[in-house]
Amino acid sequence: MSEVKIFERPKSMYDVITHYCPGCTHGVAHRIVAEVIDELGIQERTFGVAPVGCSVFLYNYINTDMYEAAHGRAPAVASAAKRVRPEMIGFTYQGDGDLASIGMAEIVHAANRGEHITVIFINNAIYGMTGGQMAPTTLLQQKATTCPFGRDPGVNGYPLRVSEMLATLAAPGYIARACVAKPKYVPKAKAAVRKAFQTQIDGKGFSMVELLSTCPTNWGMRPVDAADWVEEKMIPYYPLGEFKVPDGEVKG
Amino acid sequence: MAERMLMKGNEALAEAAIRAGCHYFFGYPITPQNEIPEYMSRHLPEVGGVYLQAESEVASINMVFGGAGTGKRVMTSSSSPGISLMAEGISYVAGAELPCVIMNIVRGGPGLGGILPAQSDYFQATKGGGHGDYRLLVLAPSTLQEGVDLTMLAFELAEKYRNPVMLLGDGFMGQMMEAVEFKECPIKESSKPEEWAIGYMGQRGKRALVKSLYLDPEELEQHNHKLHRKYEAMAQNEVRYESYQMEDAEIVLTAYGTTARIARSAIINLREEGIPVGMIRPITLFPFPYAPFDALPKSVKNVLVVEMSMGQMIDDVKIGVGKDIPISFFGRCGGIAPSVKEIEDQIRKIAG
Numbered sequence: 001m002s003e004v005k006i007f008e009r010p011k012s013m014y015d016v017i018t019h020y021c022p023g024c025t026h027g028v029a030h031r032i033v034a035e036v037i038d039e040l041g042i043q044e045r046t047f048g049v050a051p052v053g054c055s056v057f058l059y060n061y062i063n064t065d066m067y068e069a070a071h072g073r074a075p076a077v078a079s080a081a082k083r084v085r086p087e088m089i090g091f092t093y094q095g096d097g098d099l100a101s102i103g104m105a106e107i108v109h110a111a112n113r114g115e116h117i118t119v120i121f122i123n124n125a126i127y128g129m130t131g132g133q134m135a136p137t138t139l140l141q142q143k144a145t146t147c148p149f150g151r152d153p154g155v156n157g158y159p160l161r162v163s164e165m166l167a168t169l170a171a172p173g174y175i176a177r178a179c180v181a182k183p184k185y186v187p188k189a190k191a192a193v194r195k196a197f198q199t200q201i202d203g204k205g206f207s208m209v210e211l212l213s214t215c216p217t218n219w220g221m222r223p224v225d226a227a228d229w230v231e232e233k234m235i236p237y238y239p240l241g242e243f244k245v246p247d248g249e250v251k252g
Numbered sequence: 253m254a255e256r257m258l259m260k261g262n263e264a265l266a267e268a269a270i271r272a273g274c275h276y277f278f279g280y281p282i283t284p285q286n287e288i289p290e291y292m293s294r295h296l297p298e299v300g301g302v303y304l305q306a307e308s309e310v311a312s313i314n315m316v317f318g319g320a321g322t323g324k325r326v327m328t329s330s331s332s333p334g335i336s337l338m339a340e341g342i343s344y345v346a347g348a349e350l351p352c353v354i355m356n357i358v359r360g361g362p363g364l365g366g367i368l369p370a371q372s373d374y375f376q377a378t379k380g381g382g383h384g385d386y387r388l389l390v391l392a393p394s395t396l397q398e399g400v401d402l403t404m405l406a407f408e409l410a411e412k413y414r415n416p417v418m419l420l421g422d423g424f425m426g427q428m429m430e431a432v433e434f435k436e437c438p439i440k441e442s443s444k445p446e447e448w449a450i451g452y453m454g455q456r457g458k459r460a461l462v463k464s465l466y467l468d469p470e471e472l473e474q475h476n477h478k479l480h481r482k483y484e485a486m487a488q489n490e491v492r493y494e495s496y497q498m499e500d501a502e503i504v505l506t507a508y509g510t511t512a513r514i515a516r517s518a519i520i521n522l523r524e525e526g527i528p529v530g531m532i533r534p535i536t537l538f539p540f541p542y543a544p545f546d547a548l549p550k551s552v553k554n555v556l557v558v559e560m561s562m563g564q565m566i567d568d569v570k571i572g573v574g575k576d577i578p579i580s581f582f583g584r585c586g587g588i589a590p591s592v593k594e595i596e597d598q599i600r601k602i603a604g
Contacts (some may be wrong), residue, residue: 044454049318050463059312059461065450067321068463069451076306083302084276085451088462106314109307244342 010034010062012043019057023216023223026054026122028180030061032190033093033120036197037064044057046082046089049074051103053095054128072103075110078117086093089200091118097127100136100160107166111206114171118196119208121162123177124215125234134216136160144218150236159237167243173205175244179212185240192242204246214236261396262287262426265329265355265419266295267560268403273398273439274325274353275301280308280334283367283425285357288329307587313341315404316573320350321345323445325407329355331423332373333364342416343382346367347464347480351410351443353403354388355419357426360587368587369423371509378538385476386563387483389417389490390537392508396430402535404437409490411443413482420537422560424510424589486539493541494533501530502551503602506569507536507558511590514534515558516598518595526604537565545572554602555579 009015013034020026034140035041043064052071059066065088069077074092082090088216099107099121111174126144127133134151136143137159151159163177174196178189189211189240196207212234242251259267264286269277277292293303306312312328314416319326330338335356345352352444360370377390389409393399399421406417446452450460463591466472497519507515512533528551532544548555555573557566563581573579582598584590 009406040586045451047450056465059463065453065460066462067450068320068348068461068465069316070340073310073317073341076314077318077321080276080278080304080326081322081450083304084319084322084324088451105307106311108280108310157264 010038012037014061014063016060018061021174021217023226024054025180025213028121028186028214029120029211030058032180032186032193033091034062035190036194039194040197042089042197042201045087045208048089049078049090049092051092051094051098053098055074055093055095055122056129058093060202072098072101073106074098075103075106075115075119075208076118078247079110079113079115081088082115082117086116089118089194089197091120091197093120094122095128096121096125096135096137100162107162112164112169113172114205116203117206118200119209120193123162123210123211125159126204126214126215126218128215128218138200139237147159161238163208163243164179171205172207172244174199174207174242174245177210177212177238177240179216179230179240181212181227188240190243202246210238254435256431256433258429259396260427260429261421262357262400263439264396264432265289265399265403266291268400268434269327269353270295270299271434272325272404272407272437273294274327274407275433276300276319276326276602277303277309277328278302278306278312278319278326279328279330280306280312282309282331282334284359284369285329285331285355285428288355288357289424291379305337305417308369309337309347310341313338313345315346316352317345317348317350320345320352321348321450324441327353327355329357329495331357331359332361332370334378335373335376339382342388342603343384343386343466345416346386346388347384348462349414350416350462352412352420352590353406353410354416355401355421358420358422366587367423369510369560369589370585370587371422371511371560372562372564372585373420374537374561376441378540378568386479387486388447389413389415389486390420391417392420392535392537393425394509394533395510396425396428396432399425400432404435408440411440413486414443415482420509422510425491442485458550490536490544491539491541492535494535495544496531496533498530498532498549500528500551501549502528503554503556503599504548504552505529505531505556505558505595505599506533507531508537508565511558511560514590517592517597518599521592522596529599534565540568540572542568542572545569546574548573548577552577556598556602557581558598559583560589561585565590
């Protein structure tokens with residue numbers, strides 16, 4: 001019997017070792033994006049926009065045209081590139097500090113204009129690259145280097161639910177939250193990312209997938225405990241599911 | 253024959269940009285430059301282009317970053333406080349070596365300042381503004397006609413050097429009306445976007461990477477050297493200035509933009525009185541025309557710098573002139589221009 005290859009590196013992913021920490025799920029998210037780009041056959045007409053944060057080196061891992069944007073500005077960069085080259089497929093890949101703090105204006109307005117771009121939003125409830133500071137998505141009582149006694153709502157407000165907020169807008173075509181912390185969640189996460197890119201290809205407006213992710217290093221946890229923490233603490237506050245789907249479709 | 257039209261300054265600049273092949277504009281409203289985005293929003297659709305109103309100047313310049321990364325001609329315009337907000341993005345555009353044009357219709361500062369004309373952004377335009385070792389090529393027109401011509405040149409230079417070019421105007425220029433002529437603008441695509449811009453992966457066989465991040469210090473130093481060589485080439489090839497009545501001048505007046513226009517009237521009057529005054533008018537503020545100041549005619553006894561600021565260009569004039577000839581300064585600011593008479597009085601005082 002001849003050998004059948006059933007698993008290989010996506011064509012849109014470089015054959016390199018990533019800089020991510022053990023137990024970090026950026027690699028899973030990267031792979032999902034690369035697989036979807038391959039499956040849709042859009043590698044040569046796709047551009048990505050890397051953020052400032054741990055995934056600043058996205059361009060070293062995903063082999064498409066790529067921008068490296070200023071902190072938080074990826075949606076503005078992608079909006080313009082897509083307007084100038086509407087036949088291309090544009091995506092941003094942003095962490096929670098980048099998207100939900102410094103880049104809040106850019107993400108809200110890109111979504112509200114219904115820009116035909118896809119946003120992959122990594123929510124790991126902390127600033128990774130800078131060493132574990134509090135993010136807008138840090139959970140109440142969660143400790144971070146800049147809220148060492150735990151996040152206090154009286155001082156720091158409440159964790160932002162970005163997907164729910166953007167789903168209140170009229171223009172977005174697809175908004176969903178999924179999880180990449182454990183293998184059982186990955187198929188749904190990939191389906192959501194694929195649907196987001198398909199929404200763009202179909203010209204149905206702005207699309208975003210929020211992916212709940214781990215940060216064992218800055219959470220001070222072993223990778224396995226970090227995965228459990230996502231399930232036990234993050235999912236109850238950040239429920240998984242589709243918040244907005246293109247007209248005529250049913251939320252999953 | 254080229255068309256001659258009576259136009260408002262801001263609109264003339266916008267029309268010149270469209271005729272120069274700029275079909276993509278990203279901007280945010282701010283006085284006194286609003287007629288630029290308004291004109292663009294009316295006329296870009298006619299040429300199949302895109303006008304996009306950003307949520308802020310921060311977003312505008314990052315849209316310019318994204319648009320410029322495709323290799324197409326893109327621009328934004330703003331006025332002083334808005335340019336401050338763009339400073340971060342301008343540094344990224346320069347770092348990533350993207351061509352674009354930024355118009356600054358300067359108003360008085362600091363802070364919210366006022367909405368009337370000023371020249372108090374000279375430092376910001378020529379010495380940085382944003383972080384890092386970068387330079388803008390800065391063009392300073394003195395009339396609307398020159399504004400139109402320099403706008404067309406700006407896009408060409410931006411592509412030639414793959415560097416942001418700033419057109420530094422002021423509120424007078426933006427708001428006044430004057431007859432302008434639009435010359436045929438030969439659109440030379442000198443930046444070869446297929447070699448570096450996004451959107452050519454299939455054709456090139458390799459993806460494009462638009463970035464300003466170099467974590468390896470050796471690599472970043474090399475990148476800075478590469479940028480510096482560009483700035484040196486600009487200083488070598490792009491210096492532009494006008495000498496006016498300099499042959500027998502004993503007093504040299506120097507001014508740029510609208511101020512130079514006022515100074516010209518003063519010189520005409522003073523020459524009739526028999527006072528030998530001339531003018532050096534920088535057209536490029538970076539690269540600055542140091543050479544004509546370094547090689548002033550032997551007849552020159554005094555230099556007077558006139559600006560609508562508290563004195564910013566004067567630093568560059570001092571570098572050019574050196575210590576042998578006394579340099580004095582006259583400036584009005586806050587939205588007030590020096591009058592012809594005020595400049596004449598300054599010169600008469602120097603002439604004794």
